[in-house]
Amino acid sequence: KAGVTQTPRYLIKTRGQQVTLSCSPISGHRSVSWYQQTPGQGLQFLFEYFSETQRNKGNFPGRFSGRQFSNSRSEMNVSTLELGDSALYLCASSPMGVAGGLNTGELFFGEGSRLTVL
Amino acid sequence: AQKITQTQPGMFVQEKEAVTLDCTYDTSDQSYGLFWYKQPSSGEMIFLIYQGSYDEQNATEGRYSLNFQKARKSANLVISASQLGDSAMYFCAMRDKLSGSARQLTFGSGTQLTVLP
Numbered sequence: 001k002a003g004v005t006q007t008p009r010y011l012i013k014t015r016g017q018q019v020t021l022s023c024s025p026i027s028g029h030r031s032v033s034w035y036q037q038t039p040g041q042g043l044q045f046l047f048e049y050f051s052e053t054q055r056n057k058g059n060f061p062g063r064f065s066g067r068q069f070s071n072s073r074s075e076m077n078v079s080t081l082e083l084g085d086s087a088l089y090l091c092a093s094s095p096m097g098v099a100g101g102l103n104t105g106e107l108f109f110g111e112g113s114r115l116t117v118l
Numbered sequence: 119a120q121k122i123t124q125t126q127p128g129m130f131v132q133e134k135e136a137v138t139l140d141c142t143y144d145t146s147d148q149s150y151g152l153f154w155y156k157q158p159s160s161g162e163m164i165f166l167i168y169q170g171s172y173d174e175q176n177a178t179e180g181r182y183s184l185n186f187q188k189a190r191k192s193a194n195l196v197i198s199a200s201q202l203g204d205s206a207m208y209f210c211a212m213r214d215k216l217s218g219s220a221r222q223l224t225f226g227s228g229t230q231l232t233v234l235p
Binding site for chain 1: 161162165209222224228
């Protein structure tokens with residue numbers, strides 16, 4: 001069974017540009033969530049999608065957005081990039097539905113997209 | 119207030135020995151879940167073990183066990199018979215009803231484990 005696939009793995013952008021990252025979840029998984037990992041802030045929750053709808057969003061500015069397609073693949077977009085957006089962006093998929101309980105299941109992470117903003 | 123605390127930025131252990139990675143958590147919920155993930159240099163977060171707040175027994179998965187002390191709010195990871203491939207960053211994480219959803223985990227700052235030959 002293929003794991004979570006994230007593309008691109010590495011990318012370099014300059015301030016003010018925008019970037020789109022892609023995530024293909026494990027086949028059959030309908031929930032996709034995104035995390036940002038930086039040395040200073042650690043791992044922080046960005047947002048979660050299920051059935052093409054954003055279900056939950058972390059404390060990030062509106063420059064960070066995402067979407068999910070009917071095949072459960074997800075993209076996240078960061079507009080007007082800032083130096084502080086340099087990070088590893090991790091996508092995680094889960095088989096759990098919206099009604100999934102708190103005490104069930106783990107998240108399956110991809111290897112991440114490492115973004116450098118110059 | 120920080121919800122997950124990992125006080126050991128780095129740990130060293132000799133190959134084949136056991137090691138304990140500390141994790142304390144803070145929540146007012148009675149229902150919550152605790153996770154440990156391993157992150158090698160490749161970046162992928164690998165699930166290791168899960169403990170539910172109502173689980174009466176400590177979770178075990180192969181060489182990994184979770185020392186769950188509910189009253190002390192601690193969930194330490196124990197790795198037995200360390201292997202060189204265990205060298206990685208280890209994260210403790212929690213989700214509770216305040217997390218917003220079942221997929222929103224709060225992570226600790228991590229412990230970098232180095233296994234020495």
